[in-house]
Amino acid sequence: MSHSMNGDVLTDLGRILVDGSLTDPNVKQQTAGPVAEILPEANVIKIGGQSMIDRGRSAVFPIMDEIVQNLEHHQMILGTGAGTRARHAYSVALDLGLPTGVMGVLGTFVSMQNARMLHYLLAKHGIPFIEPIQFPQLPLYLVERKAVIFFGMPPYTFWQQNPDIGRIPPHRTDTGSYLVSEVFGARSMIYVKDEDGLYTADPKKDKNAKFIPKITVDELEEMDLQDVVVERAVLRLMKNAQNRRSIRIINGLKPGNLTRALAGEDVGTLITAD
Amino acid sequence: MSEDNPSGGDGRHHMDSLLMRESLLDKDLVAQSGENIDVVRMLPDARVVKVGGRSIIDQGRKALFPVADALGEALAERQLIIGTGGGARSRHVFSIGLDLALPTGVLAQLAIADALGNAHILGTLLAPHGVVAIPPEIFGHLLPFFVRGAPGVIFNGDPPYQIWEHPPPVGRIPPHRTDAGSYLTAECFGCKTFTLIKDVDGLYTSDPRTNSGAELIKEISVGEIQKRGIESLPFDEVLLELLPKARLVDRFQIVNGLKPELIIPALDGEHVGTIVHA
Numbered sequence: 001m002s003h004s005m006n007g008d009v010l011t012d013l014g015r016i017l018v019d020g021s022l023t024d025p026n027v028k029q030q031t032a033g034p035v036a037e038i039l040p041e042a043n044v045i046k047i048g049g050q051s052m053i054d055r056g057r058s059a060v061f062p063i064m065d066e067i068v069q070n071l072e073h074h075q076m077i078l079g080t081g082a083g084t085r086a087r088h089a090y091s092v093a094l095d096l097g098l099p100t101g102v103m104g105v106l107g108t109f110v111s112m113q114n115a116r117m118l119h120y121l122l123a124k125h126g127i128p129f130i131e132p133i134q135f136p137q138l139p140l141y142l143v144e145r146k147a148v149i150f151f152g153m154p155p156y157t158f159w160q161q162n163p164d165i166g167r168i169p170p171h172r173t174d175t176g177s178y179l180v181s182e183v184f185g186a187r188s189m190i191y192v193k194d195e196d197g198l199y200t201a202d203p204k205k206d207k208n209a210k211f212i213p214k215i216t217v218d219e220l221e222e223m224d225l226q227d228v229v230v231e232r233a234v235l236r237l238m239k240n241a242q243n244r245r246s247i248r249i250i251n252g253l254k255p256g257n258l259t260r261a262l263a264g265e266d267v268g269t270l271i272t273a274d
Numbered sequence: 275m276s277e278d279n280p281s282g283g284d285g286r287h288h289m290d291s292l293l294m295r296e297s298l299l300d301k302d303l304v305a306q307s308g309e310n311i312d313v314v315r316m317l318p319d320a321r322v323v324k325v326g327g328r329s330i331i332d333q334g335r336k337a338l339f340p341v342a343d344a345l346g347e348a349l350a351e352r353q354l355i356i357g358t359g360g361g362a363r364s365r366h367v368f369s370i371g372l373d374l375a376l377p378t379g380v381l382a383q384l385a386i387a388d389a390l391g392n393a394h395i396l397g398t399l400l401a402p403h404g405v406v407a408i409p410p411e412i413f414g415h416l417l418p419f420f421v422r423g424a425p426g427v428i429f430n431g432d433p434p435y436q437i438w439e440h441p442p443p444v445g446r447i448p449p450h451r452t453d454a455g456s457y458l459t460a461e462c463f464g465c466k467t468f469t470l471i472k473d474v475d476g477l478y479t480s481d482p483r484t485n486s487g488a489e490l491i492k493e494i495s496v497g498e499i500q501k502r503g504i505e506s507l508p509f510d511e512v513l514l515e516l517l518p519k520a521r522l523v524d525r526f527q528i529v530n531g532l533k534p535e536l537i538i539p540a541l542d543g544e545h546v547g548t549i550v551h552a
Contacts, residue, residue, distance in 0.1 A: 005362050005366060010366070010369070011369055011370075011373060013369040013372060013373060014365070014366055014369035014370070016369075017365040017366070017368055017369045017447075018328075018362050018365040018366060018369070021481065021506050021507075022365075022447055022451075022510075022511075023505060023506060023507040023510075023511045024505060024506060025444065025505060028442070028444045028445040028447060029444060029445060030445070031368070031372050031445030031446045031447050032444065032445045032446065033372065033375070033446070034375055035375050035376070035377045035446065036374075036375040036376060036377065038377070038380075084289055085289070087289070087291060087293035087298070088289045088291045088293070090293055090298075090307075091291040091293045092291070094307055094308035094311065095308075095311070096314065097308070097311045097312050097313050097314045098313070098314055099313050099314065099316070099461075099462045099463075099464065099521070099522070100462070100521075101458070101461075101462030102462070132436065133411075135437065154435070154438035155434055155435075155436070155438060156433065156434065156435060156438070157414050157415075157434065158414040158417075158458070158459070158462045158463070159414075159433035159434060159435070159455060159458040159459070159462070160458075160462075161458065161516060161519065162461070162516075162519040162520065162521055163304065163519070164519060165304055165305050165309060166304045166305060166306070166307035166308060166309050167307055167308040167309070167311075167313070167521070168298055168304060168307045168308075172298075176438060179379065179437070179438045179439075179440070180437070180438075182377070182379070182441060183377050183378070183379035183380065183437045183438075183439075185377070202297055202300070226300060226301055226302070227297050227299055227300045227301070228299050229299070230299075231299065232299065237440055237441065239443075240440070240441040240442060240443050241441055242377060242378075242441055242446070243377070
């Protein structure tokens, strides 16, 4: 006896999905449509690992102060990058021939360390660090305390996909933070790094690199830059996004930039899907 | 490792390593990152097999008992990592979640429960063989331990993407479902074979349920599937993106679980269904 679901308890869409093929383009088209903004007031902010946290107090204390100053006005979901120790772990893992999924686990540990450190700096304001399993409590913390901290790595662990080339996990903390902003329909996705935004080349190495204040994903892909300021996976995902179709990159070493970005001012680089 | 390199001259603290002071987004750096190093196989003797939800488990005893018997027999001499699909209940929860305007990531999170339920159903049938469903929270980290201590393990085939699932190009169905999660398990752990147990003989030129002229394809590459524009796939479409990036497992076989005598040959890598390769 087959245990398919009885037609009369199913909606039209239910019947299509229960009976149809999920690879059928017509079935897929039936699943499009408007999507809820689950946390429309929340701003997702990613604090860079190598670019901010690894600099220590000179970079971290001012940005923590600026976050605290904005608690009164904005809800903030704070993701952390991994940075130098992840690079170290990746280089050891590469040398040993470890799979990409294992490197994803190692990167997660480093971004978790960074999340814990920021958490202790913000603890006196009642701001919690939440792991993926605690995300159901996130809305409460946002309303009560206005901010939470999470580790930026998506929790793919051993299920991290291989990159097109090489073995470094392609979905790291930029991607994990971005996907939180997309699934929750957040108000903004702000990357706090140590450059003013996107340049035509790595400004740390090329004095002639030109600043790009605003660009679309398509334009950026056409430029085929040697180096970009956010993970390329974010740019690919933005094209399919239902909610979060722009991201902003700001220089967290310049006081006031985060406040301006939260206020919706045009600071840093804005990358848009459209 | 040589000594730490605290300043690096650019205000950032670095540690001396291959990737020191480098942008991980630089194309040249990515190209050098271990492309030519052999990847470690953690579980080279284990075979990953995914038992279809709608195609096998939802069919009840008629389809599932013979499949469970074949897996039980296989377990006597083989390490099996068995993933399960969510089947009709996942399709149903998708339809309700979509109607409630919930995003892809939420649908992915919800579907895990259905596949986990099916893992426990299959785990009950395979319990006499010492094989049970392992909770997803500990499955990955303890997998090598489990497959040494027991003949095999069962898990919900879903990858743990949950709200971090990728939005698809069209519609809102999560693209990384249980076929993809089972595949990624095989790839990361460097397993011997990856087999999909479904209720068809393999991949056809079109949907055999609606087109009597559909022809079975015995072996095909991802590129050929894309070139021929075959739309009705008896597996997660995202496998077509994942296989070309394989380092350890660059193929899988679809086998008909309604012909249970084919299951053990398929697990051993014999060509009894459709082989899809990178």
